[in-house]
Amino acid sequence: MPPVIEFTAPPLPHYILSGSSYMPSGGKHTNRKNIGVFDLLVVVYGCLYVGEGDREYEIKEGHALILRPDNHHYGVTGCTEDTLHHWLHFQILGDWNVIEEEIYQQRQWSCLESQAPGGVSLPAFSTTPYTVQLPQFTQLAQPQKMIDTISELTEMNQHIHLASVRFKQQALFQDVIMLLSASLRAEGPSPQSACAEQAAAYLREHYREPFSAKKLGENTNFHPVYIARCMQKVFGCSPSAYLIRLRIEHAKELLLQTDLPIERIAEEVGFNHAAYFTACFTRIEGLSPRKFRQWFSWNRG
Known part of the structure; x- marks a missing residue:
């Protein structure tokens, strides 16, 4: 069974950088030793075959692996299919150690058995350290939320020269830690997730298709009201708002990678009216599509 990474907080883990990597069939993970940072791998589709020390892992869609900063990791074999994964480098600035999952389970049972009926009182006016456990290898309880969170962190790297953005990244990164920790405790995704x-x-x-709550319900076999409640809980927004976010993300790619006019881009990503597209884009990104394209073209130049 894969081990568990345990760390003491504060301080909290520190986000460094993230990105995505596409590997065609036959592509192989990098061979590296003692890179000095933790490397989180989350597979979107396909499968990565990665080894660390004497352990080998198959990281399938919706799974995550944390590679340690003090170990040797390598590609076991090439991908057997096209594979996309997100990677995220982070560091734990405080104490951390690795425990086998069997020992972790025994400790959990011991804590439950020894817990006082009235709970535990903590000393006032003092900082009380606590431990957090992360699974080194896991099937994520909420894979899409993890993917969305890492994608948002990566998108923010374009403004990483701003201190306010770096601060926001550190706060958002704690959601990644929470999602990993929750996957360790979960026996499987909750019905809502x-x-x-x-x-x-x-x-x-x-x-690209017009939004229909009824059609969404028919294709997922859930009542539209239940879907809306679940998406609000998991993603923090309604299905229609989630759809607009998706369209804006695709629009940003087209703005940066093509010379298509704004009106055509709006149509390509599913907006019927360019004015509504511009209003949604400006509300979410803080600047219009035209200024977004100009700003990044100028900075790249």
């Missing part, structure tokens, strides 16, 4: 993930997957595949 499963519903939200299934609805999000449908919207990602059909983001």
Whole structure:
């Protein structure tokens, strides 16, 4: 069974950098030793075959692996299919150690058995350290939420020269830690998470189509009201708002990678009216599509 990474906080883990990597069939993970930072790998689709020390892992869709900063990791074999994964480098500035999962489970049972009926009181006016456990290898309880969070962190790297953005990244990165920690405790996705993930997957595949709560419900076999409640809990927004976010993300790619006019881009990502597209884009990104394209073209030049 894969081990558990345990650390003491404060201080909290520190986000460094993130990105995504596409590997065609036959592509192989990098061979590296003692890189000095933790490397989180989250597979979107396909499968990565990665080894660390004497352990080998198959990181399938919706799974995550944390590579340690003090170990040797390498590609076991090439991908057997096209594979996309997100990577995220972070550092734990305080104490941390690795424990085998069997020992972790025994400790959890011991804590439950020894817990006082009235709870535990902490000393006032003092900082009380606590421990956090992360699974080194896991099937994520909320894979799409993890993917969305890392994607948002990566997108923010374009403004990393701003102190306010770096501060926001550190706060958002704690959601990644929470999602990993929750996956260690979860026996499987909750019904709400499963519903939200299934609805999000449908919207990602059909983001160009007009939104229909009824059609979404029919294709996921959940009542539209239940879907909305689940997506609000898991993603913090309604299905229609999630769809707009998806369209804006695709629009940003087209703005930066093509010379298509704004009106055509709006149509390509599913907006019927360019004015509504511009209003949604400006509200979410803080600047218009035209200024977004100009700003990044100028900075790249």
